[in-house]
Amino acid sequence: xxxxxxxxxxxxxxxxxxxxxxxxxxxxxxxxxxxxxxxxxxxxxxxxxxxxxxxxxxxxxxxxxxxxxxxxxxxxxxxxxxxxx
Numbered sequence: 001x002x003x004x005x006x007x008x009x010x011x012x013x014x015x016x017x018x019x020x021x022x023x024x025x026x027x028x029x030x031x032x033x034x035x036x037x038x039x040x041x042x043x044x045x046x047x048x049x050x051x052x053x054x055x056x057x058x059x060x061x062x063x064x065x066x067x068x069x070x071x072x073x074x075x076x077x078x079x080x081x082x083x084x085x
Contacts, residue, residue: 023070031068034061036080058082 038046038057046056058080065076077084 023067025064025067026070029064029068031065031079034064034068034080036061036082038064 036058037054038060043053043057043060046053046060049056061080062073062076062082065071065079066073069076069079071079074084
């Protein structure tokens with residue numbers, strides 16, 4: 001069969017991604033206090049990036065939940081009630 005005769009090696013460059021991210025802020029951040037879209041005061045450092053503000057703020061909130069809980073990205077988004085997709 002073709003599958004047996006052709007073996008393609010799949011490899012990634014760099015260190016492997018960590019999914020879910022380790023809970024580096026476990027016990028220091030209460031995930032219940034993280035809003036789905038970070039407010040202006042907390043998201044000010046993101047304003048320098050050349051990207052849509054709303055998406056950046058949502059992504060930052062998801063990442064905060066991930067570092068506070070160790071959840072997968074999808075689970076962190078659902079925790080914040082952010083629609084998937």
